[in-house]
Amino acid sequence: MAVQFSQEKMNKVQEIIARYPEGKQKSALLPVLHLAQEEFGGWLSVETMDYVASLLNLLPIEVYEVATFYTMYNTKPVGKYVFEVCQTGPCMIEGSHEIIDYIKEKLGIGVGETTQDGLFTLKTVECLGACGYAPMMQLGKHYKEHLTKEKIDAIIEECRKNATINN
Amino acid sequence: MGVKLLLEKAHVEGIRTYEVYRREGGYRAAEKALKTMSPDDVVEEVKKSGLRGRGGAGFPTGLKWSFLAKPEGIPRHLVCNADESEPGTFKDRYLMEYIPHLLIEGLIISSYALGSNNTYIYIRGEYAWIVDILEQAIQEAKNNGWLGKNILSTGFDCEIYVQRGAGAYICGEETALLESLEGKRGNPRIKPPFPAVQGLWNRPTVVNNVETLSAVVPIINITGEEYAKIGVGRSTGTKLISACGNINKPGVYEIDMTISVEEFIYSDEWCGGIKNGKRLKACIPGGSSVPILPANLLLKTAKGETRYMNYESLNDGGFVSGSMMGSGGFIVLDEDQCIVKHTATLAHFYRHESCGQCSPCREGTSWMDKIFQRLESGKGKMSDIDLLWHIQFNIDGNTICPLGDAAAWPVAAAIRHFRDEFEWHITHAEEAQKRNYGLAHYADPLPIVQ
Ligand SMILES: Cc1cc2nc3c(=O)[nH]c(=O)nc-3n(C[C@H](O)[C@H](O)[C@H](O)COP(=O)(O)O)c2cc1C
Ligand code: SF4
Ligand code: FES
Numbered sequence: 310m311a312v313q314f315s316q317e318k319m320n321k322v323q324e325i326i327a328r329y330p331e332g333k334q335k336s337a338l339l340p341v342l343h344l345a346q347e348e349f350g351g352w353l354s355v356e357t358m359d360y361v362a363s364l365l366n367l368l369p370i371e372v373y374e375v376a377t378f379y380t381m382y383n384t385k386p387v388g389k390y391v392f393e394v395c396q397t398g399p400c401m402i403e404g405s406h407e408i409i410d411y412i413k414e415k416l417g418i419g420v421g422e423t424t425q426d427g428l429f430t431l432k433t434v435e436c437l438g439a440c441g442y443a444p445m446m447q448l449g450k451h452y453k454e455h456l457t458k459e460k461i462d463a464i465i466e467e468c469r470k471n472a473t474i475n476n
Numbered sequence: 477m478g479v480k481l482l483l484e485k486a487h488v489e490g491i492r493t494y495e496v497y498r499r500e501g502g503y504r505a506a507e508k509a510l511k512t513m514s515p516d517d518v519v520e521e522v523k524k525s526g527l528r529g530r531g532g533a534g535f536p537t538g539l540k541w542s543f544l545a546k547p548e549g550i551p552r553h554l555v556c557n558a559d560e561s562e563p564g565t566f567k568d569r570y571l572m573e574y575i576p577h578l579l580i581e582g583l584i585i586s587s588y589a590l591g592s593n594n595t596y597i598y599i600r601g602e603y604a605w606i607v608d609i610l611e612q613a614i615q616e617a618k619n620n621g622w623l624g625k626n627i628l629s630t631g632f633d634c635e636i637y638v639q640r641g642a643g644a645y646i647c648g649e650e651t652a653l654l655e656s657l658e659g660k661r662g663n664p665r666i667k668p669p670f671p672a673v674q675g676l677w678n679r680p681t682v683v684n685n686v687e688t689l690s691a692v693v694p695i696i697n698i699t700g701e702e703y704a705k706i707g708v709g710r711s712t713g714t715k716l717i718s719a720c721g722n723i724n725k726p727g728v729y730e731i732d733m734t735i736s737v738e739e740f741i742y743s744d745e746w747c748g749g750i751k752n753g754k755r756l757k758a759c760i761p762g763g764s765s766v767p768i769l770p771a772n773l774l775l776k777t778a779k780g781e782t783r784y785m786n787y788e789s790l791n792d793g794g795f796v797s798g799s800m801m802g803s804g805g806f807i808v809l810d811e812d813q814c815i816v817k818h819t820a821t822l823a824h825f826y827r828h829e830s831c832g833q834c835s836p837c838r839e840g841t842s843w844m845d846k847i848f849q850r851l852e853s854g855k856g857k858m859s860d861i862d863l864l865w866h867i868q869f870n871i872d873g874n875t876i877c878p879l880g881d882a883a884a885w886p887v888a889a890a891i892r893h894f895r896d897e898f899e900w901h902i903t904h905a906e907e908a909q910k911r912n913y914g915l916a917h918y919a920d921p922l923p924i925v926q
Contacts, residue, residue, distance in 0.1 A: 328594075328637040330551075333677055338659035339642050343601070371659075378661040379642035381601045397563045398764065398821040399720045399807055435645070435825050436563035436764075437602050440805070441718060441726035450604040 312349055312360040322364060334365050338375055341365060342382055351391070352383035380434070388423040388430035390468045393447040394456075396433045399440035408444045408456050409433060415465065428472055429465070478732040479706050481694035481714050482687070486574040492609065494616035497577040505696035506622060509585045510630050513696075518589035522692060524700030526712035531557055531648075531685030532763065532803040534787055543672040544590055545680040552680045554592035555657065556583060556689055558599040559641055559648035563764035563825060564805025567716040568686035570728040572599075572606050576613035580636065582689040584622055585696055587634045590682055594635050597686075598653050601642040610638050645829035649877050650683040652831065663831050664877035687716055707733040711786035715801070721759075721808035724748035733786035737761070738775045740785050741808065754810040757915050758894075761790055762802025764822050765882035767889030768815070769799050770918035780924040795889070797925075811915035814908075816901050819890040820848035826883035837880040840871040844887055851898070854905035861898050865891055894918070 314322065322341055329336040341361055342353065349357045358372045365372075376382045383391075392412055396405050409431070413419060416429050423430040439445045442454035453464060490496040497503070509518050523538025544552060556579070560568040572579055579597075587595045599607060614636050617623050625633045639657055641647050647656045651665035654676050675681020691713060695703045704712045711733040720726045723741065725748035731740065740746045741756065750756050756771045775783060778797040783789050787801045809818060827845040832838045844867055847860050868884035868891075875881070891898060897913045 328596075328635075328639075330594075330677065333658070335659035336639075336657060339601075339656065340640060343640060343642065365659075367659075374661055375659065379601070379644050381643035396821065397825050398818045399564055401821050402721060402809065402813055402818065434643075435828055436561060438560050438566040438569050438600065440564050440566055440720040440807070441728070443720065443726075447602055 312354075312356050314344075314348060314364075318344060318348060326365075335367060335371070337365055338367070338372065339379070342372070342376060346382060350386065351389070352386050386423075389428050389472060390448060391430045391432060393432045393434045393437075395435065395437050395439070395443070395445055395447075397436040397440075399436070400443040400445060403443035405444040408446075408458075408461065411458050411461055415461065428468065478730070478735070479714060480730050481698075481703075481706075482571065482578065482690055482716065483575070483728075483730045486571075491575055492577075492613070494577060494613070494620060497575070498620075501697075502577055503581055503617075503620075503622060505693045506581050506584045507628065509696050510588055510628050510632060515589045515591060518585060518692075518696070521700040522589070522695060525691075525695045525703040526700075526710060527688065527691055527695060527703070528710070528712075528787065529685055530687035530691070530715065530804070532562065532765070534801060537684065537688055540672070540684075541590060541682060543670070544682055545673045546591070547680070550679055551593065552591050553676045553682075554583065554587050554590050554595045555650075555653065555676060555681055555683045556595070556597040556686060557648060557650065557653060557683050558597050558603070558686045559645075559653060560603075560686070560803075561600055561645040561648050561829075562803045562805055563822065564720060564760060564807040565718055565763045565803040566720075567718040567728050567804055569603060569606065570718070571686055571690055571716070572603075572610060576609050577617065578690045578693055579686055580610070580613050580617050581622075582692045583636055584617070584627070584634060585692050586682075586684070586689050587636075588632055592682075593633050594637070596657060596676075597636065597638045598647070598657055599638060599640055600647075601640045604640070607638050607640055614638070644831075645825075646831045646877075646879055649879060652877070653683060654681065661831070663833050664879075666876055708784070708786055709788055711788060711801075715785075715804055717785070717804045717806050719747050719806040719808065721806075722751045722754060722810035722813065723808045724751050731785055733784070735785050736775075737783045737785055737790075740806075747806075747808065750808070750810050752810075754812060755915055755919060756808065757811045757813055757918050758809045758815060760799075760805070760807040760809075760886070761785075762800045763805035764807070764825065765885060766800040766802040767795060767798070767885055768819070768893065769797075769889070770893050772919055772922050773797050773893070774799075776922075778922070778925040780922075795885070796892075799889070812912055814912040815890055815894040815897050816848070816851055816908075819886060820845075820852050822886045823848045823883070826879070830879060830883070834875045834880065836871045836874045837883065840867045840880070841883050843867050844883070851901055854909055856902040856905065858899070858902055860902070861891060861895065 325337045362369045362372045444456045445454040527537045528534040647662040652662040656662045671681040777792040823844045827841040830841045868887040871880045872884040
């Protein structure tokens with residue numbers, strides 16, 4: 310996949326840069342990295358980061374530094390669906406560990422691993438600001454809250470269905 | 477029912493849209509401020525209200541605003557802190573999700589007061605869907621003349637932009653936030669210079685929490701003087717509390733800071749009591765960084781007085797026997813919870829979130845996490861408890877930013893109040909793998925200290 314934003318995304322990049330004063334386009338780095346991650350397979354390859362650097366007139370190192378600091382940027386390939394389960398105190402007391410164990414068993418992967426078919430990655434994350442609706446996880450742009458084993462089954466089922474439709 | 481200033485309209489059908497928000501009295505405060513008040517009048521009103529920062533530190537907002545440097549010819553900025561990542565805290569999310577125009581209106585008024593023509597909302601990256609909600613609200617406000625050029629023909633120009641973070645608790649610290657907004661790693665800056673003098677792009681900057689800036693709307697509507705009459709003492713106005721843990725009704729509540737902690741936990745209007753008829757063991761009343769209290773010290777102060785849900789009362793007893801209001805993240809633990817295990821997750825959290833710039837924080841959080849893992853796996857030694865105590869002691873106050881303190885305090889308080897539970901973990905390592913220490917004496921009445 311050649312790393313190149315579509316015209317539409319390029320317009321979005323320009324719109325983002327315009328939010329900051331002249332010469333401060335480095336501020337666009339986080340938003341543009343989000344955009345790049347969405348566009349180019351859910352993770353940031355060196356090629357992608359270099360491309361973002363060239364777009365914003367930055368040194369590649371300025372981009373690598375940032376990409377590795379923030380946990381939401383994946384610097385390694387991930388599955389099509391990333392289950393990010395919160396494991397901090399308030400979620401822990403509501404059973405997040407059981408949910409994590411259940412996902413592991415169901416998908417046959419450990420934390421940080423991806424299923425062979427490339428569909429699912431399991432990650433543990435720290436408090437996502439949903440402690441009152443625990444246990445919970447992030448899936449793409451949205452939160453899945455009040456998780457139960459049954460809900461996990463349904464979510465996995467739905468992801469598999471969507472993946473077949475989209476292929 | 478107590479007074480509601482922020483959430484009163486949050487559940488009106490369609491309140492997310494401009495039309496409904498406006499119909500329900502929205503943008504009246506913005507109109508009043510921009511048309512009938514000078515920027516300094518607005519600052520004065522906020523001062524009179526006694527409003528204190530709702531992000532955790534509780535610093536008086538009006539005073540903070542009055543520190544903003546105003547050098548000729550240099551733009552100033554208002555930045556809204558929507559990073560909300562303190563475990564137990566989910567109140568800003570609630571405001572933004574349910575009644576986004578309240579924040580936008582608060583930002584317009586505050587930007588006017590501070591002279592910010594370009595205002596930024598820095599939101600944690602995980603709240604991705606809320607970015608859409610906010611951008612929609614901004615667009616609607618703009619379409620209706622509340623943003624853009626020459627707002628209400630006052631000559632005041634203002635734009636609001638939403639910037640997404642990317643997963644880093646430290647970016648909630650205001651100088652780390654500014655670094656991040658400049659497209660860098662979230663490493664806190666050494667202060668001084670303070671953001672009020674050199675903030676975003678070295679320009680004078682005010683950083684305020686979502687709830688703080690939303691509260692400016694009712695302050696302008698009812699006047700600072702009236703706002704100050706709500707609540708008690710220096711805890712004026714209303715406060716959002718996000719309650720979670722072993723309670724019947726987890727959720728976000730607006731309180732007027734006159735109710736007792738006991739009422740808040742047991743009344744059906746709020747948390748609705750402890751789940752499954754269990755008993756209360758402990759509580760972290762203001763987000764993961766504030767000291768945990770056992771039930772007996774939570775409900776009553778060491779002097780035997782009722783403890784209330786406000787800044788002063790929660791802090792009564794200082795770090796020896798009190799806690800803090802913090803961010804309002806109220807975490808309740810019942811008799812079945814293990815304090816060591818819960819604190820272990822927090823130690824892990826702070827290790828994960830340390831930016832690594834200062835060695836006491838970087839190394840200290842890493843050691844504490846390792847020791848907690850040892851305790852949890854049944855391999856703890858009695859000396860580990862003192863070791864933890866020493867490590868936290870050496871972090872506290874010796875770092876660039878308060879994350880170090882925030883990592884130290886929960887550990888210090890857990891050991892201070894639950895030392896026998898830690899000891900039991902070590903002397904009964906095998907048993908501790910199977911069952912919890914339980915309620916023990918943590919709810920027993922304490923001898924009163926005068
Ligand atoms: C480690 C750390 C994390 C913080 N996270 C947040 C946060 O998520 N949201 C917030 O409003 N303030 C947070 N703060 C406090 C901010 O530094 C700052 O005091 C606050 O945004 C000021 O706004 P206020 O006066 O309206 O509370 C944090 C502070 C520290 C030290
Ligand atoms: S105290 Fe911790 S988080 Fe704060 S600057 Fe130092 S290392 Fe970074
Ligand atoms: S602890 Fe899991 S969302 Fe806060």
